[in-house]
Amino acid sequence: MKMDRRQFLKIGTTAAxxxxxxxxxxEEYFPGWPDRLGILTDTTxxxxxxxxxxxxxxxxxxxxxxxxxPLNDNSVFDRIRRTDPQNFTVVNRYPDPENPENPxxxxxxxxxxxxxxxxxxxxxxAFAKTSEGPVIYNKDICIGCRYCMVACPFYIxxxxxFRPYDPQVRKCTMxxxxxxxxxxxxxxxxxxxxxxxxxxxxxxxxxAREKIRNHPERYTPHIYGEHEVGGTSWLYLAGAEFADxxxxxxxxxxxxxxxxxxxxGAVPLVLTIWPVFLVGLYKFSNRRGEISxxxxxxxxxxxx
Amino acid sequence: MRAGVGVARMTLGRWFSEKLLMGNSLREYLRNQITPxxxxxxxxxxxxxxxxxxxxxQGLGAAxxxxxxxxxxxxxxxxVLSGVALAAGGFVIGTTVHLLGMKKYExxxxxxxxxxxxxYFFVVVGLCYDLGRPWRLPYPMLVSYGxxxxxxxxxxxxxxxxxxxxxxxxxxxxxxxxxxxxxxxAMKLTIGATIFGAILSTLHQSALxxxxxxxxxxxxxxxxxxFLPVFFFISAIAAGICMVxxxxxxxxxxxxxQVSQNDHENFDEITLGLGKAASAVLFSYFxxxxxxxxxxxxxxxxxxxLGLLFLIEVFGFVLAPxxxxxxxTRLNNATVVRLGxxxxxxxxxxxxxxxxxxxxxxxxxxxxxxxxxxLAVTITIITLxxxxxxxxxxxxxILYRHRDFEY
Numbered sequence: 001m002k003m004d005r006r007q008f009l010k011i012g013t014t015a016a017x018x019x020x021x022x023x024x025x026x027e028e029y030f031p032g033w034p035d036r037l038g039i040l041t042d043t044t045x046x047x048x049x050x051x052x053x054x055x056x057x058x059x060x061x062x063x064x065x066x067x068x069x070p071l072n073d074n075s076v077f078d079r080i081r082r083t084d085p086q087n088f089t090v091v092n093r094y095p096d097p098e099n100p101e102n103p104x105x106x107x108x109x110x111x112x113x114x115x116x117x118x119x120x121x122x123x124x125x126a127f128a129k130t131s132e133g134p135v136i137y138n139k140d141i142c143i144g145c146r147y148c149m150v151a152c153p154f155y156i157x158x159x160x161x162f163r164p165y166d167p168q169v170r171k172c173t174m175x176x177x178x179x180x181x182x183x184x185x186x187x188x189x190x191x192x193x194x195x196x197x198x199x200x201x202x203x204x205x206x207x208a209r210e211k212i213r214n215h216p217e218r219y220t221p222h223i224y225g226e227h228e229v230g231g232t233s234w235l236y237l238a239g240a241e242f243a244d245x246x247x248x249x250x251x252x253x254x255x256x257x258x259x260x261x262x263x264x265g266a267v268p269l270v271l272t273i274w275p276v277f278l279v280g281l282y283k284f285s286n287r288r289g290e291i292s293x294x295x296x297x298x299x300x301x302x303x304x
Numbered sequence: 305m306r307a308g309v310g311v312a313r314m315t316l317g318r319w320f321s322e323k324l325l326m327g328n329s330l331r332e333y334l335r336n337q338i339t340p341x342x343x344x345x346x347x348x349x350x351x352x353x354x355x356x357x358x359x360x361x362q363g364l365g366a367a368x369x370x371x372x373x374x375x376x377x378x379x380x381x382x383x384v385l386s387g388v389a390l391a392a393g394g395f396v397i398g399t400t401v402h403l404l405g406m407k408k409y410e411x412x413x414x415x416x417x418x419x420x421x422x423x424y425f426f427v428v429v430g431l432c433y434d435l436g437r438p439w440r441l442p443y444p445m446l447v448s449y450g451x452x453x454x455x456x457x458x459x460x461x462x463x464x465x466x467x468x469x470x471x472x473x474x475x476x477x478x479x480x481x482x483x484x485x486x487x488x489x490a491m492k493l494t495i496g497a498t499i500f501g502a503i504l505s506t507l508h509q510s511a512l513x514x515x516x517x518x519x520x521x522x523x524x525x526x527x528x529x530x531f532l533p534v535f536f537f538i539s540a541i542a543a544g545i546c547m548v549x550x551x552x553x554x555x556x557x558x559x560x561x562q563v564s565q566n567d568h569e570n571f572d573e574i575t576l577g578l579g580k581a582a583s584a585v586l587f588s589y590f591x592x593x594x595x596x597x598x599x600x601x602x603x604x605x606x607x608x609x610l611g612l613l614f615l616i617e618v619f620g621f622v623l624a625p626x627x628x629x630x631x632x633t634r635l636n637n638a639t640v641v642r643l644g645x646x647x648x649x650x651x652x653x654x655x656x657x658x659x660x661x662x663x664x665x666x667x668x669x670x671x672x673x674x675x676x677x678x679l680a681v682t683i684t685i686i687t688l689x690x691x692x693x694x695x696x697x698x699x700x701x702i703l704y705r706h707r708d709f710e711y
Contacts, residue, residue: 082670084372117518123456124440124448141448144436146375147455150664151518158372159436161365167436250521260454263514263533267457267507274503278403282495285405 037133037179038201038233039188040208041107043245044218045195048091048105049074054187054196058089058109061175061186080246083108084158088172089187094245104238106245107187107196110135110156110172111225112233117256118148118157126169133201133233134174142169151256153229153248174233201233208237230255323480326698345687352684355677359433367677374665374672376434381660382682383430385512386653387423388462389536392544393551394420394469395505398498411567412574414476414702415555416548418693421469424462426689433681454514461508468501479709480700487709510537516659524663526605526614529596532659538592542585543652546625549578549645555703558694562703572638579641580633586626586648593618610666617658621651 050072059066064086069076077093089109096104112135119127119135126142129135144167149157160167175185183189188198197204205226212219224242225232228251236242243249325333359367370377397416400406432438444450444459471493478487513536516523529535556563556571563571597603605611625648632640661672697703705711 082372120452121455121518123444123450123453123459125450126448141440141443142437143440143443144438145434145455146436147453147515149372149375150515150522153521155373155668159370159375160363161368161370162363164361164363167363248521252520256518257452259517259520260452260514262530263454263511263517264452264457270507271503274506275499278399278499278502282403282405282499285403289405 033131033133034202036131036201036233037174037199038112038204038235039174039185040197040199040204040235040237042195042197042211043104043106043236043238045193046091046105046107046191047193048077048093048103051192052076052091053190053192054107055087055089055091057186057190058172059087061178062088062173064088077103077105083110083156083171085160085168085170088170092246094240096240097244098240104240104245106236106238108154108156108246109187109234110174111154112172112174113229113256114231114233115229115255115257117151117153117229120257120260121147121151123147130176132176132179134176134179135233136173136176137169137171139166139168144169153251153256155248201235204235208235211237227253229253230258323699345691348680348683348687351680352687355680355684356433358677359681364434364436367675367681369672369675369678371670371672373668373670374661376660376664377672378661378674378678378682379430379434381657382653383685384427384434385656385660387427387430388509388512389540389543389652389656390547390649391420391423391427392505392509392540393548394418394423394472394544395498395501396541396544397548398472399502402495402498403502408570408577409574411570411703412548412552412578414473415551415697416544417469417472418476418696418702419547419551420544421466421473422689422693422696424466424469426685426692428462428466429688430682430685433685454511454517457511458508458515461504461511465501465504465508468497468504471497472501476696476700476702479706482708505540506537509540510534512536513659516664519664522665523659524605524610524666525600525602526597526611527659527663529600531592531596531599534592535589535596535655538585538589539652539655542582542589542648545578545582545585546645546648546652549575549582549642550649553642553645555697559697559703562697564704567704575638575641576633576636579629579638579644582645582648583626583629583633586622586629590618590622590626593622610663613658613662617651617654621647621654625651 052067052071056067056071058064077091080092081087081090083090089107091105091107094104094106096102112129112133114129116127116129116135119125119129122142123145124141124143126138127135127148128138144159146157146159146169148169149155149159157169157171159169175183175187178185184198185196188196197207199207205223208223208226212221212223218239219237220239220241222242224236224238224247225234230253236247238245321327321329328336355367364370368377368379393416397409397413401409401413428441432441435441440447444456445463450456471490474490475487475494478484478490510533513532513534516528516532517530520528552571552575556568560568597606606615625644628647629641629644632638632644665671701709
């Protein structure tokens with residue numbers, strides 16, 4: 001059967017569109033292991049001032065140097081802090097416009113994404129999403145490129161900038177080793193207000209929904225982390241807009257690995273089509289050179 | 305027995321003098337090295353080497369302003385991202401001459417390939433300053449494969465491409481060493497290496513842009529675009545061509561006596577041809593940037609301070625050099641082409657700096673700006689690159705054809 005040019009183009013276009021469509025389907029996110037664990041932080045219960053026991057427990061659990069200022073020194077709340085190599089979790093204070101007397105305290109740490117940006121960014125697989133839920137780091141293979149830090153939408157991973165020989169990326173592990181021992185994460189264990197609840201993620205989401213349903217006046221009707229960036233293991237409830245209390249704005253529900261999937265999907269295409277195309281070009285220009293040589297210069301500057 | 309050792313020593317001594325000291329005795333050679341350029345280079349290195357010591361004995365934090373929020377700085381923005389883009393000349397000229405058969409550009413192949421090879425080599429050197437554990441550089445090839453990572457692709461491709469560029473450059477090395485068999489083999493590999501090099505370049509040049517696909521919300525929306533890989537690829541082609549123009553301008557001033565009369569006459573012609581190509585590629589890149597703005601409907605953001613920076617970058621450092629190059633080629637003015645090419649090179653560096661430093665984390669209070677030691681290291685690495693380039697061009701047949709070999 002002979003194929004004319006138009007038909008050929010038509011088939012080509014259809015194939016290209018089919019490729020695009022299957023790509024779009026591929027972006028459906030991984031629903032996660034059914035029994036994976038999570039943590040629900042209810043910021044309306046957190047008292048913050050004179051407490052920060054979660055920070056202290058976190059430091060103990062991770063063998064980090066203790067706080068240099070007393071825990072009841074509330075001047076730390078005067079500025080917004082971020083995680084650093086000595087602090088895997090920080091509690092920050094945000095003003096509540098509707099209730100100036102009672103500011104909002106928010107504990108931050110790694111969100112333990114269902115499909116972590118850090119893990120998809122790592123070129124040596126130093127990050128792994130465990131089937132239990134925590135996202136953990138392997139210091140023995142990390143080369144220190146810090147792309148994970150660039151990729152993380154929550155600005156969580158931190159780096160040992162002052163350790164020349166064995167610098168590590170440092171972040172919350174959701175106390176993975178404690179979980180393996182049958183214990184619960186240190187911050188959840190120590191919280192005097194039960195603002196931090198550890199359990200199966202599915203159960204926590206139901207709990208959060210129930211809280212919102214029972215106390216609509218107390219909660220913003222949104223569980224932060226249920227869907228953001230494809231869902232996270234750490235979930236939040238709050239009485240304010242999440243954008244006003246330090247959470248990144250404009251995060252979509254697209255898991256981060258999907259952002260580079262299209263590009264990485266094109267790599268095999270280039271690897272297979274480019275060689276054929278370039279060899280063809282080479283043969284073509286060679287042939288053109290020969291013809292113009294044979295014609296003896298009348299081949300319109302074929303040598304150029 | 306004794307005489308044999310004596311002969312061997314003499315031959316080695318003569319080899320050393322002829323090959324490395326350019327036919328001088330060591331004393332003559334050293335005396336000739338005292339030039340203004342070398343004194344400046346020595347001052348730069350005497351600052352850069354102690355900083356290298358500080359960096360590797362006290363950690364990244366001692367020599368840089370990098371932070372947990374801004375983990376990438378000048379070394380990534382300039383040494384790596386700009387370095388790779390500016391080193392694209394090797395693959396662009398190789399493709400033009402060997403695959404498209406435009407033999408007119410033959411005289412710039414070797415300098416372009418050498419610029420590319422050394423460019424990539426010093427990108428890796430710069431990367432070693434930036435990596436937390438540079439001794440683990442081969443891990444993505446040997447120990448653990450993070451195949452979901454764009455960085456994995458970049459790592460592999462830069463390593464492979466460095467090898468490919470060495471193969472492309474090696475005929476000059478073997479001519480210098482008079483190793484005929486090796487040279488013959490290397491010459492046979494040229495076409496294959498050029499094709500493989502073009503494939504690798506397409507992928508890793510665009511992959512450097514694709515790295516930032518993981519930064520929506522962090523990278524200012526005027527720079528963040530699903531087209532980032534295409535932007536990086538197209539602009540790298542322009543950067544590569546302009547860098548060849550820029551490099552050949554300097555080479556002809558510095559090493560003019562090495563270049564044959566014939567090549568001197570063709571020099572302006574080649575520059576004009578390259579200028580025409582660069583103008584077209586830059587214009588296409590300019591249009592693409594606006595396709596990006598239109599695609600995501602970012603028009604409103606142009607009316608802001610970063611919007612102004614975007615306009616300066618796109619009009620002042622892409623469209624303006626493109627038009628200048630076009631105008632210069634119309635007038636057959638090679639000098640203006642060289643000016644336009646230099647301008648465009650600066651424009652590509654500005655783009656890489658904007659993407660990786662200025663427009664990244666634009667809405668965070670804790671911004672990054674490099675400290676002097678980072679700048680000193682960058683200048684040191686560029687200086688090392690220029691010195692190595694000069695070392696090779698002074699000794700190997702890069703700008704001329706070796707009379708003992710057929711081409």
